[in-house]
Amino acid sequence: MEVMELGRISDEVFAYSDLKEDFAYARIPREKRQYYIAAGLAAGRRAARVYRGRDLGTLLCSNGVEIRRFSDPSPSGLHSQICCDGAAKQVDLFRDTARQLSAAMDKTPCPVSPQELERLFLAHEFYHWLEYSSGAGTELQCEPICTKLFGLFPRQVRIRRTGEIAAFAFSKEFCGLPVHPKAIDYVFVYGREGKSFEEICARLAGLEAEYQAECL
């Protein structure tokens, strides 16, 4: 099989892989799936244009957010996390995860350095901080789904994974990464399962086909 270029797979495909993790995914009408994908991507890209060239670390620090870098492996394989809990405002970056993802990408035609990955993690969390500090999470900027609780009571459900779609789009665009950040995760996870790059590309082609079948 011909090795597919990782960067060829559209952001929509990876956004779909996030959307289908939403707890309300099954309730999203089929014709609205593209809407949530597009809205999440647009929100992230819009913010990336606003903050282009800015030093995100400095911006966070000047807003009282502490950036903590950990060298020990994260027990759960986390990339990064943000905690805005009352007085404590922290972004944690896990350098060992960046190192492991970089090592996985070294075996592909598109290497990414640990430093670039750390920047990517920071940009992802910066987007979540924007959501938090503005009080308007991405899901609130998107139309809710109207559903009926127990088939009786009208209820609006927000699609929370749009925030994740946007944070990845923001970090990709802000850092000028040629591949989607989730492509890196797939390379890492499948590589750890012993899959070759060709097999990983075949899996991603499968994800692309699934997106086309589910969303187009």
Ligand SMILES: [Zn+2]
């Ligand atoms: Zn996130």
